[in-house]
Amino acid sequence: MSSQRVTDGCLICAKHRGDGPLVGPVVFTDDLVVVSHRPAGALGYLFVETRRHVATLDALTVAEAEAVGRAARSAAVGLRAELDPLFVFSAIAGRAVAHFHQHVFARHQGTPDELPWHEEWADAPTGDAAELTERLRAYF
Template sequence: MAEKSGNGAFQPAGDCPVCAKHRGEGPLAGPVVFAGDLVVVSHQPRGVLGHLFVETRRHVASLDLLTVAEAEAVARAARLTAVGLRAELDPEFVFSAVVGRSAAHFHQHVFVRHRGTPDELPWTETDWPGAPRGDAVELSARLGAYFEGT
């Protein structure tokens, strides 16, 4: 099934990099924190610790096309992700944004600004020399505990 993206283009679900990611395929596949019926939460596959994605399971292009149940599940997952990141990484800030047009599949970024991030870097910049790196698989497993019972 194809969904119309915000710019009017269609992207078949079979060609979608986020759908491939949910199947554990492609360059976007990273450690999974939570996989529910409506949303999937995962850590970026490489780079700095603390940049996660909340994505709808269903191939849908944008926020306004989500069902009420999907929007509620996204909001709940984003909040639990932020709570977990705050507790596990003790960042300066936890940000959330729906940005980008690289994939016509709804995805929300939830990411930290680590303490010590140079002040001159924009709020969206997470990767800098000295940024905390580590085991994203291990962090994802710890963050998964925040989803228990959901």
């Protein structure tokens, strides 16, 4: 990690240590990024996070940005193949947690049209996220 190393107070740093409420099944990891499934909720909601504690997209190194892009694409391809969703969406977030993370998630077949793209459908399919993450690893 760089000089922007944070160990206390960051939920994503804690997650990477295996602690806290955000820990979910890991799909892929390398020296720059971690891809994991959301610990609860709809099947097919992934996070692509930098290992280094860095808050914003413009603060990423070129190598980190490239790794995030590759991982997000691999996640989307895997979700499309394994879940057959209507869409696979991606959003970069960071206000609530000042550690770069990109959401990559399936909008499942049958989701009501009036539901905004970013809201989770209460009747979305649930299932074994660990089993799905095992299948998704083949796409990385």
